[in-house]
Amino acid sequence: MGSIQSDANLVGIDLGTTMSVIARLEPNGTTMTIPNSLGDPLTPSIVYFDGSTALVGRMAKEAAALDSSKAALFVKRDMGSPFYSRTVAGRRFRPETLAAIVLRKLKQDAEKRIGPISKAVITVPAFFDDTRRKATEDAGRIAGFEVLDVLNEPTAAALAYAMQSQREAHATDHWLDVPGGEMKAVVYDLGGGTFDVTVVRLRSKHFETVATDGAVRLGGKDWDDRIVDYLGRQFAEKFGVNPAEDPKRRDVWTPLAERYKVILSQLQSVPVELNHQGHSLNLTLTREQFEEATADLLLQTRMVTDLVVTRQAQLGWGDIDRILLVGGSTRMPMVKNMLREVTGQAADDHLDADQVVAQGAAIHAGIIAAKGREGELEIADGLREELEDVAVINVNSHSLGVKALNEDGQSINAVLIPKNTQLPYAASKVFRLRTPGATSIRVNILEGEAAEAAYNIPIGECHIRQLPPNLPRHAPIQVRLAYGANGRVGVMALDMTNGLFAESEIVCGERLSNEELERERMFVDSLNIP
Ligand code: AMP
16 A cells, blocks of 8 residues: 555546535545635635636635626536636636636645645536537646546446445445445436436446436526525515516525525525515525425426436336435435435435545546556555456437438438447448539538437538549448547548548537637636635
């Protein structure tokens, strides 16, 4: 076993919508969350600008409550878009840059405790598409990390769950075995701004995603918004003016609403006092009223859960051994009650819903290191051997297809790799040339589920050029898509008449160039992040 310092440069990071967490794998196989400079394991994912100073975390949250125009919140919801949804301190920012500032703060604080860190695994919701994943990876690079991998949050949770179960069973010579040999689990992840449900099959050192689905814009924030709306209506009934319609007032009420929500997870009611334009609303908000005002949000998560298990994974609820809860919002009693009703079993809430993802990411960083790809990892020999053999198998969360014309001349999405296919996977299909004599062919790759091409996201293209000018109508062209375990997509197009082919790896349009990355990194470097 080696010193702590030497493997300190590998961490796992849960870059959350509302909270972020950084953790590392200890030489003895436990995972440790690294507290920030205030001693908290959770750092609010909020950035507040004041000149060249960027506050991150709890201080930023407090400052944001006073002046929201200088604050960036819920950046994760905009990952993959060219710009953050609104201006911050009079500037437009890329979501990557804002996320990078949060990551930089985590790095900086953690380094004070464990020494230099350079390599990280960063997690994303399983449901994130290619563009959002790449934006997350870029955020890590701007922050100064070498990003070892971008890992699905439910997979991270499953890894941490398996490791912790074994430790609790004192089976520390089999770190990553699974109690009972095989287990199917549903990971229900409701965070601050995203929601997903994933079915995982766990066997000894084998972590397999069976199906996954979710919503990129559904989370605790929506529950907070409902409280603001509800209180706004109560206010309007009494005083004839609805403060919830005033964006500035909403910004002040939202953190209060979050506080009421958290209290309602423990208590049946909470006293509310709100002031606006000289009026004061005093009432008692009950858990029942809160649950009624948010019932449709919970129902959305219920429908997705049922869809993923029964339709996508084609399992019955009796096949599911465990329900694992991830994300702070699963502390709401309504979530546990709903899951018990749907699944017939109590959810397993003994993992720390806030920290489990970062801890799983730290284990994944250990797996990558143990497989020898990342230099020396000084850990117990038994653990290294276990980690070396771990297989983590993911599925694609969105279908991958090719833009084609059907018989009626409509532009359709010809799916080659349906969603929830285990990766790596490759598929090919033969298309027919529509225009006789065409000398070049462009293959457009689409990500998404819609039948009509226009409703999917174009993620790249591949050209075969300089075809002989005599190709007849209906000449066969084979297209092959290969989806790697790392989430990268390769495409090959073959003119079957002449044997000419073209191949490319898809690079998304949104991805930052090296110069852009460098520019954003210089900007982050120039900030004072206390
Ligand atoms: P995460 O993104 O997983 O850190 O989840 C953060 C979300 O969980 C935020 O919307 C919090 O308001 C919410 N949350 C944290 N603790 C509780 C609690 N005890 N009851 C209800 N919601 C909570």
